[in-house]
Amino acid sequence: MKIIIVGGVAGGMSAATRLRRLDETAQIIVFERGHYVSFANCGLPYFVGGIIRNRGDLLLQTPQSLGARFALDVRVDTEVVRIDRTAQTVSVRNVLTGDESIEHYDRLVLAAGASARSGATGSTIPTYTLRTVDDVDRITAVLAEAGAASAVVMGGGFIGLEAVENLVHRGVHVTLVQRGPQIFTPLDPEMAAPVLDRVRERGVDVRLNTTVTGTAGAGTVILSDGTTVPADLVIDASGVRPDVTLAEQAGLRIGESGGVWVDGTQATSDPLIFAVGDGVEKMDAVDGSGTLVTMAGLANRHGRSVADSIAGNTEHAAPALGTGILGIFGLTVALVGWSEKRLVAAGRAHRIAHTHPSNHAGYFPGAEGMSIKLLIDAESDAILGAQIVGGAGVDKRIDVLAVAMAAGLGASALTRLELAYAPQYASAKDPINQLGYVADNLAQGTSVNLQWHELEAARAAGAVLVDVRSAEEFAAGSIPGALNVSLDELRARLFELPRVPLIVHCQVGQRGHTAARILTESGFDAQNLDGGYRTWLAGTSSLMASPIAERVLV
Amino acid sequence: MKIIIVGGVAGGMSAATRLRRLDETAQIIVFERGHYVSFANCGLPYFVGGIIRNRGDLLLQTPQSLGARFALDVRVDTEVVRIDRTAQTVSVRNVLTGDESIEHYDRLVLAAGASARSGATGSTIPTYTLRTVDDVDRITAVLAEAGAASAVVMGGGFIGLEAVENLVHRGVHVTLVQRGPQIFTPLDPEMAAPVLDRVRERGVDVRLNTTVTGTAGAGTVILSDGTTVPADLVIDASGVRPDVTLAEQAGLRIGESGGVWVDGTQATSDPLIFAVGDGVEKMDAVDGSGTLVTMAGLANRHGRSVADSIAGNTEHAAPALGTGILGIFGLTVALVGWSEKRLVAAGRAHRIAHTHPSNHAGYFPGAEGMSIKLLIDAESDAILGAQIVGGAGVDKRIDVLAVAMAAGLGASALTRLELAYAPQYASAKDPINQLGYVADNLAQGTSVNLQWHELEAARAAGAVLVDVRSAEEFAAGSIPGALNVSLDELRARLFELPRVPLIVHCQVGQRGHTAARILTESGFDAQNLDGGYRTWLAGTSSLMASPIAERVLV
Structure with a gap:
């Protein structure tokens, strides 16, 4: 069998090496239009910054090393310019000499990636x-x-x-x-x-x-x-867009998202041609639609998977969650699934939970904070997405949520996860368990929450805001117009509160929950401002960050 | 409703505070025989070491703070000495004065914990x-x-x-x-x-x-x-043993493990009496048997759960995985589920995978190594347990495995997890995905591995060991009697190898896998030494560490 792979980085090279491990006799040719294969794409910015000092560290493999270990025929500086599906051939051009030649294939794997969606600069600067x-x-x-x-x-x-x-x-x-x-x-x-x-x-x-x-x-x-x-x-x-030039020219089906359409085995609309990586449409885990997820993990995974498909061990790709992570000036920013704005745009009914836990027990030195947002299906309790921003331990929590989401655990089931606890690593109630408790309270109706961007409308309709933090916290900064009744005095001061809908809040939402329970059990109509003062501050500051933004809140 | 809770630390206090949040009118009394409630048990060693400097940091709550916030009646230095189930009363003794009194209960929660299983020292030293x-x-x-x-x-x-x-x-x-x-x-x-x-x-x-x-x-x-x-x-x-004195005296059912028996709602054999925490038997996630898991996470979780049960929101506890983690001199040691020795003792058929990945991309500075062992059900591919020892990122991987195990994902499904990747956090193929690849190869028969403790018997039966590392690695330390044929030369030197069963190995198992594939595809009978030289070294050193150990290997 002769297999031609177009693109020698993440998905393409994973396919090539796995194919060799499954079939010692196959002829495997990898064409790469650039000068390098298997380089560390995700490390490139860090080489610019000098974090990665040795340029050679970016070059994980060479055509020579891949030839020696995996008996691959890797040809760099070589672009595939045309596919002839009837003849089962590709036309390849040496980008240095311009020479063209023809290669036959039994199976073809497209791993051409994505190309930069260039913003017009109108600029003559490099x-x-x-x-x-x-x-x-x-x-x-x-x-x-x-x-x-x-x-x-x-x-x-x-x-x-x-x-x-x-x-x-x-x-x-x-x-x-x-x-x-x-x-x-x-x-x-x-x-x-x-x-x-x-x-x-x-x-x-x-x-x-x-x-x-x-x-x-x-x-x-x-x-x-x-x-x-x-x-x-x-x-x-x-940004980037899928590079579908070859696939389009060959008349392969292009998906609704603009990426090459593939089935669960990574086969394109031509059963002899497969495709993987950033150029390919994935199936979205939340709504089953065609989507683009340009992440190295999926490219590598699907590369291995396509090799299995070609070797006859067909398995079907999991839907894509879009798990991603970013380190930026000491902050870790991570996400999975859909955001609130995407759910709102799609009209999907959802619940939201914001929490602000520490990565480990507060009594152990060095605890770092994080903010978590969880998006939950209002009917099924399924996890639809999550966002986390903070310090240490953010990467762990997004991975736990990604696994829970992939496995179909409901948000309330996060309470039951038995995560590893010692005080330098986590809390006895891990942030993920705590998130589950909030979700469970929302699902059971034990708690009713209100989002930061819903506050103004609620107050306009007559609700009164009660800040249950201490007088010191209140003095250090508060939402204009809020009453301050600290949680520990609340039972004694219930008589001070008006019999109108109340919105309670604390710093992060936890004391607010206890306050809302006391009020509800005492016959008041009470909602908890989700994520407390901290989420409200972040939300309102996001509106003020933009010169075109309207202020939604007083 | 009057609820009495025996024990004011993790499980007991979680029950008390949750009960209050669910029911503002219940009378809730917590008896604690010690002088402190809600203290940071897991922080105690770190106060001895001076890592936690302020003794007050260990004391998370006081009877006064719990009274103010949760309207709890918390009585320290007060021991419950007897339960009268017919009268629905407990006899309590003030441990300072010796005074006894009687309290009626509608519901009773036992959270007495475990007591030290003291080793006899015969010593007069404190x-x-x-x-x-x-x-x-x-x-x-x-x-x-x-x-x-x-x-x-x-x-x-x-x-x-x-x-x-x-x-x-x-x-x-x-x-x-x-x-x-x-x-x-x-x-x-x-x-x-x-x-x-x-x-x-x-x-x-x-x-x-x-x-x-x-x-x-x-x-x-x-x-x-x-x-x-x-x-x-x-x-x-x-070690510790469950403190079941009160439960036994009251004639409550004690489980096969020696802990108080409870059903999935934390009810004991008396429906008015509940029990949680280290004194209680849990259901083991691997075989459904009664087991003891003395972890703070479960105590807290079940404490909340028992409050829900008493308030009428019955839910059933998840089986216990026994997830645990330890920090020791910069190493992190983590585990979940069963070990190989426990599976062997129970006669449970299993597969094993050892890997030695880095916590993040090797080309990004600061990568730290870890060793992972995965135990897999031989029939169902279910994850039965895992052990990880190493540096940064161990806690993340054990949590991911604990979630996968709890959710019932098979070991091969670890390949499909979409974990967050950027080079300072993980690898494009995360250690968990890699572990899945190894498990998948074992499940498919693409790879057959041999454990370090099986090597001697295999060689005695005629197998030949082939070390596929480089000549430099071989010279720096090798398994006695191994042939050295480096992976990149293997195809050219096949003729040198005897036509007997071959066991190949490299440093950590990955090159060994590629070598075993080349050999198998070339008609040899080849197995890969699981975890490579590194696991073999650790295994044999564990035998030598003990004066009574026999050397199993040459």
């Missing part, structure tokens, strides 16, 4: 994406030449923020230009607010609702608001 | 357990008086090793006395070996197969091997 070893070579060359350099980064997504962090680490003055009102748009606004705070605290000039429109001479970029900012280079991290 | 605030007050007083102090710790389990670490941290000379041939017996021997190494590296005098038999004057302890060691104090961490 503008690079951050996707390849060549890209980082160019970027580091410009920075080395510029001395005390400056840069504009377009787009505050995963790659954009990693670029920002690494440029700052390298001493570069950075302007982050974001088209919309929020950076890191996979998050909901109140979860992105602390990320924006952190980026600004580290000296980055963040421009929201702004684009790059041109240049004013060397080293100066003009923005859409008419201002100018210094830039020896521009990094374009506006 | 000997303490490490279970209460009073214990640590006594221990720290002796240490403060002794100057350059010395201590003997009896028992190398969770508490014993935490005591060892903290005494060393405080500058105390420590002898660890272990009755059997292995410290930390929840692990299998090859997984415990690096723990023993680390403890000895830090200057602890570890005595295996040894007990304390007496004293030879002040400050000297005599051991069962006739030697003497210095000790200003002895910490007895020999």
Whole structure:
């Protein structure tokens, strides 16, 4: 059997090596249009920042090493330009010489990845994406030449923020230009607010609702608001789109999301042609629709899977959760599944829980805080998504939630997870168990909560806000117009409260829950402001971060 | 409704506070025979070590704070000495005055915990357990008086090793006395070996197969091997047993494990009496038998659950996995479910996978290693248990495995988990995915592995061992009698290999897998030595660590 693989990085190379382990006699050719295979894509920003110091560390394998170990025929600088499905051939071009040749295949695997969705800069300043070893070579060359350099980064997504962090680490003055009102748009606004705070605290000039429109001479970029900012280079991290050129030309089915359509075995609409990686449409775990998830983990996993399919061990891919994680100036930002805004846009009924736990027992030194948001199906109690922002232990909790979600555990079942506890690692009630308790209370109706963005409407309809924190906490900052009755005095001061709908809140939501229980049991109509003062502050600050935002709250 | 709770720490206090949140009018009395409630049991060793500096940090709540917030009637220094089930009363004694009184109950919750299973020391040296605030007050007083102090710790389990670490941290000379041939017996021997190494590296005098038999004057302890060691104090961490005194006296059913029997709602054999915590039998997740799991997480969880049961929101407890974690001199040791020795003893057919991954991408600075052992049901592919020893990221992986196990995911399904990846947090193929790949290969028969303790018998039966590491690795240390043919030369040197059963190995098992595939595909009978040279070394060192051990391997 002769197998041709187009693309020699994550998905393609996983397919190639697994195929060899399953079949010692197959002929396996890998064509890679770039000069490098199996390089560490996700490490590229950190090489720019000098965190990864040795360029060689980015190059995990070479055609030679792959030949010696896996008997693969790896040809770099070689682009596949055409597929002839009837003849079962591909036309390949040596990108250095321009020579073309034809190769027959029994099975073809497309792993062409995604290409940068370039934002138009109208700029003559060197503008690079951050996707390849060549890209980082160019970027580091410009920075080395510029001395005390400056840069504009377009787009505050995963790659954009990693670029920002690494440029700052390298001493570069950075302007982050974001088209919309929020950076890191996979998050909901109140979860992105602390990320924006952190980026600004580290000296980055963040421009929201702004684009790059041109240049004013060397080293100066003009923005859409008419201002100018210094830039020896521009990094374009506006996003990526699936590279489906070959698949389209060959008449393969393209999915609703714009990626190559594949079935659960990674087969395209042509049963002899398979596809994996960033160029391929995945099935969304929340609604079963076609979706794009450009994560290295899925590319590697599906690469192995396609090898099994070709070798006859068919198995079906799991739906994609879209689990992702970002480190940014000491914060960890992680997510899985859908956000509130996506659920709202899709009209999907949901419940929401915000918590602000510590990563481990508070009495053990060094505890770090995090904020968690959980999205829950209002009918089935299924976990629809989660977002976590904080310090140590965020990566652990998103993985636990991703597994629970993949396994179909309900949000209330998080209470039952038996997670490892010692005081330096977790709490006896782990943040995940606590989240389950909140979800369980919502599911049972033991607790009714209100979101930060629902507060104004509720108060306009006559509800009164009661802050159950201590007088000291209240004095240090409070929501305008709230009554302050501390939790420990609440039973004695019930007579002071009006017989109207009450919204209680504390700092993070826990005392608010106890207060709401006391009030409900005492005959009041009480709701708990989800996530407390902290979530409200983050949410309202996200509105103020943008010049076009309206203030929703008093 | 009047509810009496016996025991005011983890399970008892979780029950009390949840009950209040569910019922504002219930009368809730908590009797605690000690002087403190809601203290941080799991923090006690770290206060001895000075990691937790402020004694007040151990005392999370007081009777006063619980009264103010939850309207609980908390009575410390008060022991419940008798239950009269017919009259629905308990007899309580003030431990300071000896006064007795009677209290009626509508519902009774027993949360008496476990008591130390004291090893007989025959010693006149001060000997303490490490279970209460009073214990640590006594221990720290002796240490403060002794100057350059010395201590003997009896028992190398969770508490014993935490005591060892903290005494060393405080500058105390420590002898660890272990009755059997292995410290930390929840692990299998090859997984415990690096723990023993680390403890000895830090200057602890570890005595295996040894007990304390007496004293030879002040400050000297005599051991069962006739030697003497210095000790200003002895910490007895020999283990705990469920405290079932009250339950037994009241004629409540005691389970096969020796803990109080309860049903899934935490009800004892008397429907008005409930029980939770370390004194209670749990249902084992692997075989459904009655088991003891003395972990704070379960006590807290079941405490909340019993409150729901009493309030009429009946739900059934999940079977217990026994997830646990230990920090010891910078190593993290974690486990869930059953060990190999327990499966062997129960005659349960199983598969085993050992891996030695890094916590995150190797090309990102600061990666730390870990060793993982996975136990898999041979018929169903169910996860039966896991053990992990290493640095950063161990706690995350045990939690992911605990969730997968609780959710009933098969070992092969670990391949499909979509875990969060960026190079400073994980690998594109997370250690958990890799473990799934190994399990999947075993399940499919793509890989056949051999355990370190099976090697000698296989070689005695005629198998030949082939080390596929590089010549440099081979020269730096190898298994006696192995042939060295490096993986990258294997295809060219097949003709050198005898046509007998071959056992291949590399450093950690991954190259060995590729080698075994090449050999199998080329017509050889080949097995891969699971976990490679590293697991073999750990296993054989575990045998040599004990004076009574036989050498199983050449």
